Amino acid sequence: MVQTVSPAGNINLLKAKILRGETVVGLSCALGSAQIAEEFALAEFDYIYIDQQHGLTSQDTMIEMLRAIARSSTTPLVRVAQNNAGLIGQALDAGAEGIIVPMVNNAAEAQLAVAACRYFPQGRRSWGPIRAKYGLGTDPAAVNREVLCLVMIETSEALANVDEIVQTPGVDGIYLGPADLGISLGFPPLAFEQTTDERQLAAIERIRLACVRADRVIGTSGDPRSMRAAGFGMVTAAMDAMLIRSAVAKIDRLDAVLAGS
C-alpha cells in the first residue's frame, strides 16, 4: 500500500495497472489544498490529478500536494496549465509521475507534449529531478519508460486529427475534455455523463474508438462503474470542488431564504 523509495526508482503503479488493462479510478484536486490531497492520497485511489490549468494551483501548491501524496501508493498526475515544456518539466522534476496536457490539437502538438515529458532520445526533457529523484528515480531510460504522458482531445480541430494524435509515439493515452469539446462543437460545457446530444456522443465515441484501435487508454471524469461499462479505462470519480459544493447543497438550512432564490 506504500511505495518504497529505492535508488533504482519507483515504478509507476498507475501505468502498470493501465498496461495490465485494469480500469483505474482517481480523484482530482482543484481547490489548491494539500490537506485534501493528503486525505485523497490516503484513500488509496489509483491516482490523483492535480489541476494546474483550471484549479487554484500555484507552483508552491503543486509541490506541497506532491509531497502530501508521496506517503501513499497513489500515483500523482499534474494537468499542466498549457502544452509548455517549462511547465511540464517543473511538474515532473517536482515529482509528478504523469502529465495531462490540455488542448492538444494535432500530431505536432502531441509530439511537443511527448518531447517535454521524456529525456533524449524519446524527447528533450532537461535534467534536474530535484524531487523526482525520490520517486521515479534518476535513470533517464527508466524514467522515460515510467512517466505517463496523456494528452487531451477537446476541440473540433483535435477531433478532426484524432488518429494522428492518438498514434503519436510516446502518447500513452487520451484524456477526454467533454466540456471544452462540447463548447467547440457548439454545445454547452457538460461532462460526459451529462451529455445527451447524439452528435456530441458520436464525437466522443469516435475518439474512444481511435484509442481502442491504437491501444491507448482513454480517461475522463464520471462514475467509475458506468464509465467502465462505456469503455473508459481511466475514470476520475470526483473533483474536490464538486464534492464540497454538492455536499453543501444537501445541508438543511432550516427556513433560510437562500441567496439568489
Add this chain to the structure above:
Amino acid sequence: MVQTVSPAGNINLLKAKILRGETVVGLSCALGSAQIAEEFALAEFDYIYIDQQHGLTSQDTMIEMLRAIARSSTTPLVRVAQNNAGLIGQALDAGAEGIIVPMVNNAAEAQLAVAACRYFPQGRRSWGPIRAKYGLGTDPAAVNREVLCLVMIETSEALANVDEIVQTPGVDGIYLGPADLGISLGFPPLAFEQTTDERQLAAIERIRLACVRADRVIGTSGDPRSMRAAGFGMVTAAMDAMLIRSAVAKIDRLDAVLAGS
C-alpha cells in the same frame, strides 16, 4: 444578502438573529482553505467558524479566510487556539465578528475571554482594528455591543461551574464541546448526535438548561433540524474536513482492495 461597508460599522447579523431567537445554522472550516471558506460564504449560511484550535489555520490562513467571507452576509467567527488575549485580539482585528473560546472552566476564565473580546470598560481589548474597521467599524462602544463572545464548556470542571460560566457578564452564549466533555467524563470523543450514554446526555442537558435559565444561546455541531428540536439555538451543520471525508467514502472504487482492509 450582502453587507454594506459604512463608516458607522456593520451590525453583527448573527448576533441579531440570535437575539431575535432564530436558530442559526453555520459551517466550520478546519482544512485551512480560503477557497472553501469562500464557497461556504456564498452559500449564505448564518455563520462560518474558522477553527484555529484544531484546524490547519495559521494566522495568514485566517486572514485570507476572513477576506474570502467578507463578500457575503455570512458572519465570520474564529475559534481561537486557546483563551489568550493576544490571539483573540488578532482574530478580532483581522475581522472576526465573534470568538469561540475553548476550554473555559470557570468564571475567572470566562471573564478573561470577555475582557479580551471587548474594549474598556467591558474589557481590555487593545485598539488597532486593521481589518475590523471594514467590518464592525471603529466606534468602541458599537463594536463592544456587536462582537459575539462564545465560550466552550467541555470539561468536568466546567460542568461543575456551569452556572457561573454561563452567567458571566459579556458571555453571549455557550458552544458545547461534546467530544472533549465526553473524554473528560470518561467516554469516547463523540459528537452530540452520536452520544447514547445517559450520563453524558444528562451532562449536556444540564449545560443546556443553564443556558436557558441565563437566556444565553447554546450551540454545537449536528443536524440543524434535530438540534433545533433538541433546544439548540446555534448549529454547525458541517465541517469541511468531514464533508470531504464522507464524500470520498461513498465513491465507488470498482474492485479496489482498500487501504487497511
Add this chain to the structure above:
Amino acid sequence: MVQTVSPAGNINLLKAKILRGETVVGLSCALGSAQIAEEFALAEFDYIYIDQQHGLTSQDTMIEMLRAIARSSTTPLVRVAQNNAGLIGQALDAGAEGIIVPMVNNAAEAQLAVAACRYFPQGRRSWGPIRAKYGLGTDPAAVNREVLCLVMIETSEALANVDEIVQTPGVDGIYLGPADLGISLGFPPLAFEQTTDERQLAAIERIRLACVRADRVIGTSGDPRSMRAAGFGMVTAAMDAMLIRSAVAKIDRLDAVLAGS
C-alpha cells in the same frame, strides 16, 4: 454598491460604464498586497488592475487579491505577464473580469489575446471557471459578452499597426503604455503626464485617434480630470508602489543625512 452573486452571473460593471461613455477611474496594485487590494476595493473606484507583468504578483497573490476585491463593486482586471493563453485563462478562471495584455504589436497578436479571453466561437478559452463561477458566472455566451479585453500598444511596431490592432474584433479597448512606447521610440520611460516631447505626444495622439475612429476606449495612468480632458476614457489614478514612495518622500526626517545624498 455591492454585487449580488446569482446563478445567472454578474454583469461587468466596468464594461457597462465604458459602453455608456463614462470616464472610468481605477487604481493599480504592484506591491502584491491583498490588504492594499481590499483597501482599494472598499474605496469603490471603478476598477483595480492587478499587475502580474511588473508587479510582485504570484499566482497565489493574484488569487488572494481577487478574493479581496470581490467584496466590493469594483471590477477586477489583471495585466498578465505576457500574451499567453495559459496565463489569461488562469486569471479569468480565478475571477478577473477583464484582462490587460501587454506588448501587442499587430493584429495577429491582438487576435491571440482575444481568443484567450473568450470561449468558442469568439475564442478558444478553455472551460473551468473555478472562481469565475462566483463572478461573471457559467454561461459561456454571457461570459464572452461581459469579459473585457484590453490590449497594450507600447512599441513602435504596434504604433505602425495601430489601426489593425484597434479594429481587431473582440478588442474592447487600448491600454496605453507610455513608458515602453517612449523607450521604443528612443525617449526616456515616462508616464503620459510627464511627456513633453512633441514627437512622443504625437504618437500617443495617433493611438488615441485610432481608438476614437474605432469606437474603442483608451486608458492609461494619470490624473483623472486632466486625462479625461485629454480624451482618455479610462484612467488609472494611482499605483500602490508610487503612493507609498511619494508619501514617504514627504515625511520630515528632522536633520537626517539621507541615503545617497
Add this chain to the structure above:
Amino acid sequence: MVQTVSPAGNINLLKAKILRGETVVGLSCALGSAQIAEEFALAEFDYIYIDQQHGLTSQDTMIEMLRAIARSSTTPLVRVAQNNAGLIGQALDAGAEGIIVPMVNNAAEAQLAVAACRYFPQGRRSWGPIRAKYGLGTDPAAVNREVLCLVMIETSEALANVDEIVQTPGVDGIYLGPADLGISLGFPPLAFEQTTDERQLAAIERIRLACVRADRVIGTSGDPRSMRAAGFGMVTAAMDAMLIRSAVAKIDRLDAVLAGS
C-alpha cells in the same frame, strides 16, 4: 549607510542614537508587506517597527520583513502581539534588534519583558540566534547590551504605576499608546496629536516626565518636528496602512458617488 556583518556582531544603531540624545524617526509596518518594509528600509529612517500586535504580520511575514530591512542601516523593531517570552524570543532570534512590548501595566510585567529580551544574568532569553547571528551577533553579553527593550504604557493601571515601570532595570524606554490609554481613561482612541482633552494630555505629560526623571526615551507616533518639540525622543512618523488610506482619500474620482456617502 549600510551595516557590515562581522563575527563580532553589529551595534544597534538606533540605541546608540538614542543614548546620544538624538531624536530618532521611524516608520511602522502593519500591512504585512515585505516590499513596503524594503521600500521603507531604503528610505533610511532610523527604525522600522513591524507590528505583530495589530498588523497583519504572521511569523513568516515578520521574517521576510526582517530580511528585507537587513539591506539597510535602519534598525528593525518588532511590536510583539503580547508580553510573552516565546514571541519575544522568536522575534529576536529572527533578527529584531529591539522589541516593543504592549500593555505593560506594572513593574512585574516590565520585568517579564526585560527577562524575555535578554540572556542570563539580565534575563532568561533562550539561546538560538538563527538569524540574529547575522545581526547583533553571538556574544551573549554584547547582545544583551545592544538589544532595545521598550514597553508600552497604555492603560490607567500602567499610568498609576508609571514610575515603577519606567525605572525597571533593563527597560530602555517607553512607547506611548495614546489610543489605548485614551480608551482606558474613557476617551476616544486618538493619537497624541489628535488629543485635545486636558485630562488626557496631562496623563501623557505625567508619563513623559517620569521618563525624563528616569532618563529613559519616550516614543510614540506623530509628526517628527512637533513631537520633538513636545519632548519625545522617538517618533514613528507614519504607518503604511495610513499612508495608503490617506493617499487614496486624496485622489480625484471625478463625479463618482462614493461608498457610504
Add this chain to the structure above:
Amino acid sequence: MVQTVSPAGNINLLKAKILRGETVVGLSCALGSAQIAEEFALAEFDYIYIDQQHGLTSQDTMIEMLRAIARSSTTPLVRVAQNNAGLIGQALDAGAEGIIVPMVNNAAEAQLAVAACRYFPQGRRSWGPIRAKYGLGTDPAAVNREVLCLVMIETSEALANVDEIVQTPGVDGIYLGPADLGISLGFPPLAFEQTTDERQLAAIERIRLACVRADRVIGTSGDPRSMRAAGFGMVTAAMDAMLIRSAVAKIDRLDAVLAGS
C-alpha cells in the same frame, strides 16, 4: 521502511526503540524548509525534530514539514516555542508524534507539559486530531500511550529540581539544552561536545544520572557514537543550518578576500 496507515493508528516507532533501549539518532530542522525535511526523512534516521522555538518554523511550515516526513518511517517531533498547551496541541493535531518542551524548570512545569501532551485522564489535551488521525490515530488511550513527551532541562533552576522533573509521571525523557544551561551557569553557550569546564560537565552528568535513576531517556545533540559512549540514548546528529554553514565554510573561494576578515 514505511509506515502503514491503519484505522488502528500507528505505533510510535521512536518510542518503541527507546523503550527497547536502542540509542536513537535523529536530525533537526531549523531552516523552515519542507524539502530539507523530506530529504532528511528519506535518509531514514530515527527521528526528525522540527524546531519551532529557535528555527524559522511558522505553523504553516510545521504542517508542510510534517507532511513531508509522513512518507518515511522517521518519527516526527516538534520542539514547541514554549511550554504552552495551545502550541503543543496544534503540533500534535498536525501530526507530531512527540513534543520537546523547552525551559521546564520544576515539577509543576513538567506536569503542564505532560497534561498538554495527553488526553484525560493522563492530561487535558483537547480533541481534534485533524492530521494526527493519519498517524497515531483516533483512540485516545492508544494515542496517550504512544505520544512521546520530552522536557528540556536547561537552567540552573531546573538543575536544582532535576529529580522532581525527571520523575514526573508522563515525562518520557529529558532533552538536554547545554547552551542555555551553560549561559544560566555563567558559561558560554556551547554544545555538550564543546564543553570543557568541569563544573558544567558535572552539571550535565548530574542530569544524566537522574535520568538513569528514573529510567528515562536523555537526549541532546552531538556525534552519535561518542554521545552513546557518554551515556546518551538519543542523539541529534545534525541540524540543517549547521550542515549548510559548515559545508559552505569548506568551499574553496580561490583568492577571495572574505567578509569580515
Add this chain to the structure above:
Amino acid sequence: MVQTVSPAGNINLLKAKILRGETVVGLSCALGSAQIAEEFALAEFDYIYIDQQHGLTSQDTMIEMLRAIARSSTTPLVRVAQNNAGLIGQALDAGAEGIIVPMVNNAAEAQLAVAACRYFPQGRRSWGPIRAKYGLGTDPAAVNREVLCLVMIETSEALANVDEIVQTPGVDGIYLGPADLGISLGFPPLAFEQTTDERQLAAIERIRLACVRADRVIGTSGDPRSMRAAGFGMVTAAMDAMLIRSAVAKIDRLDAVLAGS
C-alpha cells in the same frame, strides 16, 4: 562588502569581475529557501544563482531570495525556467542582475534571450523595475550595460551551432549544462568533473574554445580551483541540495539498517 543603493543604480559587480578577467565563484539555490540564500549571500561569494528551472523556486520564493541576497555584495542571478520574455522580465524586475537561459540551441534563440534581457535598442524588455530600481537602477542605458545575459549550451543542436550562439551580440557568456549535453549525446547525466568519456570531454572543450575565440566567459559547476585550471572563468562551487545530501550521507547512524540497503 556591501553595495550602496543610490539613485544612479548599482554596477553589476559580477560582470565587472568577469570583464576584468577574474575567475568568479558562486553558489546555487535549488531548495527554495530564502534563509539558505541569505546564508550564502553573507558568505560573500561572487554570485548566487537561483534556479527556477529545476529548483523548487516559485515566483514568491524567487522574490524572497532576491531580497535576502540584497544585504550582501553578492550578485544575484536567476536561471529562468525557459527562454521566455515574460519570465526573464519578471526575474529582472524583481532584482536579478543576470539571467541564465537554459536550452539555447541556435542564434535565433540566443537573440530572443538577449532581447528579453535588455531594453530598446538592444532588446525589447518592458519597463517596470519594481524592485530592480533598488539595484541596477532606473536608467535604461545603464541597466542594459550592467545586466548579465548568459545562455546555456546543453544539447547536440546547440553544440552544432556553438559559434553562432557564442557570438550573438549581447550574449555575455555561456553557462555549460554538462548533464543535459551528456544526455543529448547519449551519455549519462554527469557534471563536468564526473565526465570521463573522451567524446563528451571533446564536446565541452569545443564549447570552451568557442568562448575563448569570442571573448566570452564560460561557466559551469565544479571545484573552483580545478575548473579555473581547466579554463572556466565562472564556477558554481556548490548547490544547496547537494550540500545537504552529501552532508547527511556522512553522518554516523550507529548500527542502523539503512533504507534501500
